[in-house]
Amino acid sequence: MSAGAGARAWSGHRRLPPVLTAAAVLVSVVVLLPLVFLVVQAVQVGWSQLRQLLFRNLTAMLVWDTVSLVVVVTLLCVAVGTLAAWFVERTDLPCRRLLAILVVIPLGIPDFVVSFGWRAVFPNIGGFWAAVLIMTLAVYPLVFLPVAASLRAADPAQEEVARSLGLGRVRTFWTVTVGQARMAIFGGALLVGLVVLAEFGAFEILGYQTLTTEIYNEFQVGFNEPAACALSLILVLLGALLLASEDSVRGRGRTSRVGAGAARPIRPVALGRARPAVLAGAVLLVVLALGVPVGAIAYLIIEGGNSTLPPASLLIATANTFGYAAAAGVVATVAALPIALLSVRFPRRPVVALQRTNMLVLAVPGLVVALSFTYVTEHFLQGRFYQTSPLLVLAYAIMFFPLALVSVRAAVARSPVGLEEVGRSLGVPRRSVLWRVTLPLIGPGLGAAFALVFLETATELTATLVLHPTNVETLATQFWAYQSNLSYGQAAPYAGVMVLIAAVPGYVLGRWFDRQPERVTGAAPAPTASILVAA
């Protein structure tokens, strides 16, 4: 039931509430700080030095290695994710309900844990194709989820009409089915690209060099700030190019159904003799993406027994991780409220533009956020705040702010102004209406926003390594310390806890967002895709 269409239209005339507007602008400024800091840093380094650093063979090589990896992984993820979605949603593949669940779970497993698991099983794995394989297995659900959702929402009558107009089954698939899922595929591919650009841990474990791993090494190992800055500029530029491509694709026509009425349930396509082969393919995907990493971790934990396992430090690390994740979740969710309220209730051009600038953060990898913070605290604050919990929480909140914003927007859209007005007209004071109407309606969405940021923070590695206070260890930092020493048995329990924290609730959340009506997340190409950025 939608409420108060009239009320929504009228709010378009009203003046922007000053306090809310000020809060939204303030939040946006803070969210964009890493970009500002990066520019400040670049100015300090100076153009002549930057030019030397930018135009050298190493840079060209890194860009080539990174971009080729992004392109190949993205294409593979599109192929795997789209095919898997189509088989699961539209065909008579056996056990497709179970497969639909199993195929999504890898999204919750941190990429560096997938990489770790493979490395533990195949110690000699490495190089470009290993990086391609592991990243594809780790992130293809970013394509699968939105495409599956859009195939479920699409009107099967369009396919029937195409068939009746004389198109064969294959051409119908390409023109109609893929056409319907186009925006979802593109949205998923965009996220895959951004994730691969930002990834550090998985490639470091494999010994494959990308821009991100090189930035980390220049900064943390070589203490070469100018070089790290120059490479960060390229990395952010590549991310921004990806984001900009989204703008150019969106708006070329719509993919929604025209006309009212519920879509009929979809009659699955009979696979016929191809059934066993397709089933085998799906099972193989689950084994590679889920079985290998989870199996490896389980084996390492069992084999390690309890002699090498110090349970106290595992508990402390888990508690620290929970603390940071909860703090980041609260900060990001609360900070998203003003912008979400403003952009849903006053959807005017400047407000929408403000909301969209926050999405620019998607192009800034966690490592760049961390480095820009380090630089500014070192050079302008005499090292104050550097490696303190508040700064780390702020970094998390900024990195995952787009996730919070998209979910909070969806939540706010569920509580139109009209309902609050009705509440007040019934003699109930404003504050009471807030408790009895607004919060119950937006509460679940706020919870989802919190949970998303919580999960991403709990499995974040790169920024944590740079910014965590030296005496506070988290699951990720402990895992990384043991892993770097090749103490796989000791690293495994930390990986195991992260998988438990992330995978199960991550799956539940994914399904929850799938069920959200598409219109509430209008700003995004595909609702699920924009939300499930695995960093």
Next chain:
Amino acid sequence: MKDLRIRGVAKSFGPQRVLRGVDLDVPHGSFTAILGASGSGKTTLLRIAAGFERPDEGEVSLGAEMVDDSGGHFVPSERRRIGYVPQEGALFPHLSVGRNVGFGLSRGTGRAARVDELLELVGLSGYRRRYPHQLSGGQQQRVALARALAIEPEVVLLDEPFSSLDAALRASVRADVLGVLRQSRTTSVLVTHDQDEALSMADQVAVLRDGVIAQLDTPARLYGHPEDAELARFLGESNVLEGEVRDGVATTRLGRLPVAGWSGPHGGGAARVMVRPEQITLGAVATDALEGTVASYEYFGHDAVVRVRPGPEGLPDLVVRVSGGTPLEPGHRVGLTVHGSVVAWPMEPVELAESSE
């Protein structure tokens, strides 16, 4: 129960002047409809009365109490005791029907009984535990009404509450709502763009046009004696003819017609004359009657609308409403007779295209 009084209310949104000085009195216990085309400012007027919007100028009072003087004095919505029924009902989706209806009632003794009483009033006794999404559109609308009535409001404001219902449902929900409001003798204001709705439900109808009330009258007066030709057309189909008024009689191409309303100079003069489609009957061609040719025939079951092309070339078609019966073939020649008196306005002041839509 109190009167609602609106005096000189003006409101602009940016450069757009939506209301330009509206005066409206809604006597207590009456049912008033505000009729206007979309964009005429009728919803804004209602929102100002409810306290959701402040006027730039003017005053709103409930009974003896001023609730908004467009300056420093403003009684917020929650202290006005105004029941508000928005478009599509706007039920709280997370609350059951019973909790929706009881939303404005204070906790404690009597709430449950009052909720039951109201649900019975709107004919939804067994629906207390249901949730809004389990109800049909009409049922949702009735729950919204019960919720508004629960607080025993001074005035109930209905903002196009029936526009989201389909035609078949609309008539019955309308009748139900009207019955409930009459039974509870609540002062009611309905905003609508549907003339039939306004004319059939209200004791008085205010037509809002260009930000002012163009006419406030009973439905019968408004339909029979609109103050200008534009209002005549807005309130239903009409034939506006050119003619000449002399001594209470209009001479038109439909013959000499007695004039019941004339706002022009005392002696008479050039005039526009309104003839409602149901004032014309079709018969056999006779020597003393005007003749015409059937141009089209639209059948509605209970009646039919015939467009008749009058004899001389170049004159616009006449719209005639006849009871169902046998369809008339286009090209059929008929005689035209006008019954009853007509309304005429002097020709000069209004510049209008001569069409009979």
